[in-house]
Amino acid sequence: NGYFIKFTAPVTPMAIPLKRLFNQRGQGGLINDLAKRISTAMGYGKFLEKHEDGTVGNFYNPPYAAMINSICNCQITDFVYENNLQDDVVHIGVDGVISTKDANLKHQDNVAMGQWRLTGIGEVLILSSGRVYHGTKKPHGLNYEQIVKLIEEHPRESYYTANLKRRQTLEESIQLDDLNGLGRMKDTTSSFDLNLLRISTDRNFKDFPQTGGQLLKNQYKSTPLSAEETPVNV
Numbered sequence: 001n002g003y004f005i006k007f008t009a010p011v012t013p014m015a016i017p018l019k020r021l022f023n024q025r026g027q028g029g030l031i032n033d034l035a036k037r038i039s040t041a042m043g044y045g046k047f048l049e050k051h052e053d054g055t056v057g058n059f060y061n062p063p064y065a066a067m068i069n070s071i072c073n074c075q076i077t078d079f080v081y082e083n084n085l086q087d088d089v090v091h092i093g094v095d096g097v098i099s100t101k102d103a104n105l106k107h108q109d110n111v112a113m114g115q116w117r118l119t120g121i122g123e124v125l126i127l128s129s130g131r132v133y134h135g136t137k138k139p140h141g142l143n144y145e146q147i148v149k150l151i152e153e154h155p156r157e158s159y160y161t162a163n164l165k166r167r168q169t170l171e172e173s174i175q176l177d178d179l180n181g182l183g184r185m186k187d188t189t190s191s192f193d194l195n196l197l198r199i200s201t202d203r204n205f206k207d208f209p210q211t212g213g214q215l216l217k218n219q220y221k222s223t224p225l226s227a228e229e230t231p232v233n234v
Helices: 017-025 029-043 064-083 144-153 170-175 196-200 212-217
Strands: 089-092 098-099 124-128 131-134 158-167 185-193 202-205 221-225
Touching: 017 029, 017 064, 029 170, 064 089, 089 124, 124 144, 124 170, 124 196, 124 212, 144 158, 144 212, 185 196
Parallel strands: none
Antiparallel strands: 089 098, 124 131, 158 185, 202 221
16 A cells, blocks of 8 residues: 655755755765765655654654655666666666666766766676675775785685775764764774675575685676565564
8 A cells, every 4th residue: 555645836845955065075085975974864864764762853754755765766767768778787776877888978076966977987896785896986895906806815715804994984983972083094804705695685696606706707697576575574
């Protein structure tokens, strides 16, 4: 069961602060990171804000949150089909697409809010929805070159771990109530297990890599889970 909501006026309660935050992006450093995180929390997180004591935030509004999620999904779908990428998609994120086919986008930073742009071209390694290695991205502290080197050194393994140093993030600083530690270097580890990744995947894979060496040498295609195959807890 569901509901259809028809708004009688174009209400956009977060439009002004979101535009201000968007204009701060691209400046680099801490300002860029703060602007991105605050805009995500404000534009979506505030509409789903719940507290441990059962209370909700002042802007709690599930219909607005559902609208944001649905519109974003529809725009991604439109982009894929309008550019005929359905057979070339490698990964679909919250607001982005990785494909093996060119979508005729320009590599530029100054685009209007909500407009598509090319952020990079190059090799990519995808272990899961949250572990997409390409460019300068560092999921769980490792970039593409580091993860490939780690696997190439031990191609027969299925579990990998690496010791590394990284800076304390804003999210960690807030959780630890330690804003003075923001940016402080800390020792940590990053690891992944191919066996656990296979269990936790939300896609159907006919084949799945048993070792890191197989992961680097092959491409593994998948299909979506159907509604009948998705477990439901009642």
